[in-house]
C-alpha cells in the first residue's frame with residue numbers, strides 16, 4: 438500500500454507553479470513524457486545534451502497503485518535519484534482520483550511534481566477512458582487534479598491537447614488550472630491529429646492561450662521542434678516558459694543543445710552517441726531502460742541504417758535475451774568501426790539552408806549524425822528532399838543550373854513533418 442496521510446491532518450503546504458519553476462532552475466528545454474521512451478537512461482543522456490527538465494513515460498495509475506511488479510518494472514531504484522535524475526516530473530494517466538492519489542504517493546518523495554496525462558489520443562486511451570478522452574469529461578478532469586492538489590505533498594501539473602475551437606481550448610486550460618495544476622503543458626495539436634494526420638502544432642493558438650492565461654502561469658509549449666534553433670523561436674513566438682520535445686529528442690538528443698553551435702553536440706555522431714548511451718545503459722538498473730534500447734537505436738540511427746543494412750539486420754535481431762556484452766561487440770563496436778571509416782572518406786559538414794517562410798531553415802546533415810526525421814513522400818525520404826531543396830537554392834544563388842530546376846524541390850512542401858507543414862501553413866496564412 439502507498440503511504441497514506443492520517444485522517445484529519447491538514448493538506449500539506451507546497452510550492453505554487455512560479456516558485457516550483459524557480460526552484461527547478463527555470464527549466465526551458467524539456468524531455469516529453471514518452472511511453473517506453475523517456476525512461477531513466479534516456480533522460481540521463483538527454484540532460485547531458487542540454488535538457489533541463491524531464492518527464493517519465495506515462496504510467497497507468499491503477500496498475501502503479503496496485504501492482505508491485507508494474508512499479509518495479511517501470512520505476513527502479515535510481516529513478517528520481519537526487520544525483521542523476523532530477524528535476525523530474527512523473528506522469529500518470531488516470532480516471533479515478535483515488536487510484537491516482539495512491540499511485541502518486543509512491544513517487545511523491547522521488548520527483549518534483551506529478552503530471553496528469555490529458556493528451557494521449559490512442560485507441561487504448563479511448564478504451565480505458567483516459568488521456569485526451571477526458572476532454573469530454575471536465576468534471577472528472579477537475580476531480581483528478583483537485584485530489585492531488587489537496588492531498589499530495591508535491592505539486593500537480595497537467596499536459597493537454599487543444600480543440601479546433603480556440604475559446605474552448607482556453608476554457609479547458611482554465612478548468613485544468615483552476616483545479617490546481619501548477620504547470621501546464623499544451624501540445625498544439627487536436628486529439629484527431631495523430632499518425633498520418635499529425636499535421637503541424639499550432640503555435641498561434643498556443644500564443645493565444647499563453648496571452649489569455651494568467652501572466653505568472655508556468656506554460657510549456659509542445660510541438661514542431663526539429664532543430665535546436667526552433668526552441669528559441671518557439672519561446673519567442675509563443676511567449677512560453679519552456680519547450681517540450683518528443684520526436685525531435687528521440688531522433689536527436691542534441692536537439693536541446695543551444696549553448697553553442699558545435700555540431701558534435703547539436704548533431705552528435707551516431708557512433709559517439711551510441712557509445713555514450715550504451716555506457717549509461719550499463720549503469721541504469723531496471724527493465725525499462727533495457728526494453729527501450731532497440732527502439733532508441735533505430736530512431737537515432739534512422740538515416741544511417743539504410744546505408745549499412747548489415748548493422749540494421751543485427752540490430753533487428755537484438756532481443757531481451759542478449760547480454761550487454763553481446764550488444765557491445767555485435768552492435769556498438771560495429772557502429773564505431775563503420776563510422777570511423779566513413780568519416781575518413783567523406784565530408785563531415787552541416788549545411789544550413791536559407792530561412793524559410795516558416796521562420797526556420799532546413800539543414801543538410803551527414804547521415805552518420807543524429808538529425809530530425811522527415812516522413813517519406815512520393816517514395817523519397819524527407820532527408821533526400823531537404824538536401825535537394827538546399828542544393829537547388831545554392832545552385833540558384835550561384836546562378837548555376839538555371840535552366841534545369843530540380844524536379845524534387847517543389848515536393849518539399851508536401852512533406853508531413855513539422856517544418857514542412859509549417860512552411861505550407863505559413864504560406865497559406867500569408868496568401
Ligand SMILES: Cc1cc2nc3c(=O)[nH]c(=O)nc-3n(C[C@H](O)[C@H](O)[C@H](O)COP(=O)(O)O)c2cc1C
Nearest residue numbers: 469470471472494495554624660661682683684685
Ligand atoms: C514514442 C512516443 C511516446 C509518447 N508517449 C507519451 C506519454 O507517455 N505521455 C504523453 O503525455 N505524451 C506522449 N507522447 C506525446 C509527446 O509527449 C508529445 O506531446 C508529442 O509527440 C508532440 O511533441 P513532438 O512534436 O515534439 O513530437 C508520446 C510521443 C511519442 C513520439
